[in-house]
Amino acid sequence: MNSTHQVNQAHQAGNLAEFGAGARDTIPMMIGAAPFGVIFGTLAATGPLHGWSAQLMSLAVFAGSAQFIALGLIAGHASFAVIWATTFIVNLRHVLYSATLAPYVAHLPARWRWALGGFMTDEVFAVSYAHYQRRAPGETGPYYFLGSGVSMYVNWQIWTVAGLLFGSAFPGLQSKGLDFAMVATFIAIIVPQLVALRFVAAALAAGVLSFAWNGWPYKLGLLAAVVVGVAVGMLLSMRVERRSAEMERAK
Amino acid sequence: MKYVLLILGMAVITYGIRSAVFVFGERLSFPPVVRMALNFVPVTVLTAIIVPMTFAPHGGAAELTWRNSQLVAAVVAVVVCALTRKPLLTIAVSLAVFFFWQMIV
Numbered sequence: 001m002n003s004t005h006q007v008n009q010a011h012q013a014g015n016l017a018e019f020g021a022g023a024r025d026t027i028p029m030m031i032g033a034a035p036f037g038v039i040f041g042t043l044a045a046t047g048p049l050h051g052w053s054a055q056l057m058s059l060a061v062f063a064g065s066a067q068f069i070a071l072g073l074i075a076g077h078a079s080f081a082v083i084w085a086t087t088f089i090v091n092l093r094h095v096l097y098s099a100t101l102a103p104y105v106a107h108l109p110a111r112w113r114w115a116l117g118g119f120m121t122d123e124v125f126a127v128s129y130a131h132y133q134r135r136a137p138g139e140t141g142p143y144y145f146l147g148s149g150v151s152m153y154v155n156w157q158i159w160t161v162a163g164l165l166f167g168s169a170f171p172g173l174q175s176k177g178l179d180f181a182m183v184a185t186f187i188a189i190i191v192p193q194l195v196a197l198r199f200v201a202a203a204l205a206a207g208v209l210s211f212a213w214n215g216w217p218y219k220l221g222l223l224a225a226v227v228v229g230v231a232v233g234m235l236l237s238m239r240v241e242r243r244s245a246e247m248e249r250a251k
Numbered sequence: 252m253k254y255v256l257l258i259l260g261m262a263v264i265t266y267g268i269r270s271a272v273f274v275f276g277e278r279l280s281f282p283p284v285v286r287m288a289l290n291f292v293p294v295t296v297l298t299a300i301i302v303p304m305t306f307a308p309h310g311g312a313a314e315l316t317w318r319n320s321q322l323v324a325a326v327v328a329v330v331v332c333a334l335t336r337k338p339l340l341t342i343a344v345s346l347a348v349f350f351f352w353q354m355i356v
Contacts, residue, residue: 028342053254060262070261080257087261091268096292098272099281105273117270122300129293130338177353180321183304184345186297187328188338193294202291203298210299211306211313222299229295230288237287 015143022147025131029123030155032182036064037156038170040071041163047075051164058160062153063121065219066090089218093226097125103137105145112142119149123182130189198240202233301325318356324349 037058044054049071057067066087073083097120105113128145194200206229213221281289306313308321317323328345335341 028346049254053258056255057258057261060258061265063265066261066265070257074254074257080260083257084260084264087264088268091265093296094265094269095272096289096296098269099285100289100292102272102281110274113273114270117273118266120269122296126293126297133293177308177321177349179304180324180349181342181346183301183321183325184328184342184349185338186301187325187345188332188341190294190297191329191332191341192336199291199294203294206295207298207302211302214303214307222296225299226292226295229299230291233291233295234284234287237290 015141018141018143019147019150022127022131022144022149023151025127026123026148026151028181028185029127029152032179032185033064033123033152033155034159035178036068037159038163038167040064040067041160041165042167042170043068043071043163044160045164045167047071049074054164055157055160058156061087062118062156063087063091064156069218086218089220093122093219093223094120094125096226097122101125101129101132101145104132104135104140105142107138108142116142116145116149119145119153121149121152123185124149124152126186126189198233198236201236202229205229205232320349320352320356323352 040058041054044057045051049057057070061067061070069086069090070083073086078086098117101120105116108116124145127148131144132140190203194203206225208225209228210222210225213225215221216224305321305325306315306319308314308319314322324345327348328341331344332338332341
């Protein structure tokens, strides 16, 4: 009885440590997202949305790019159907994220999978993937992901409020370049994964095309660049496989 | 008030996209070709997000000069990370370079 109690306590301490590690590794992302939260709040305060509905959007939607685009569309009197369709397209890349992380959450109870999906953003995906990929699927708990997601979520709410209330006091926030914190973190996640030529080629293709197609609406250029980058990676993988199969046969 | 409906619709769509694979994914096992494709998702998506931010931090045309602090600091980050494989060190050094560079140019 006493020992199960101790085991439970040890478990809880472990969970809390995982949660804390997820939150800690997300700190650079929180810094990077801060200016966007403030800018969103500032823009919303000058538009037709009420302050509380802008905050409701941050609370319920929790998706920076989609929220910015929605603000623009609302100001342009777009219909709800157009805004919903745009939200769908802009967030489509999240399907790739959840498919990539699915093996690491498949063994968790349904309530956990329902909960974790809601926190999936670019940043939470990047941080959680970097952590989970070093572990075998099935051995990963939900607390690291939850810690990253909750800290990102709370951060987004705080900076939205800050923008709504004090936005006009921070002119030119965008040019301060705090978003470089996100760039630095993403680089720290990408570079260790460039372990073979096919990963380098896939990343290069995606990067160059995403820049070339940056002007496409609704982040479609980003999505198309990722599709081509993945295709390049797959073509090279298949060549590697074919070559090793030929070597086998030659033996 | 009408915006509440709009926002809740956006929330349902976003949440659906994010959790569909998590919630229904236990029943579908991905075929090998899909798993191969998913291997390349992290590097391609993250690179595709940061390249425009780094090369054209103000939108518009590429700023391929030493005055572009984002670009200079990103190159430093790649080098530090390739040499040390230490994420925290990479972030700390490149952020320091970034803010220093912004001050002097």
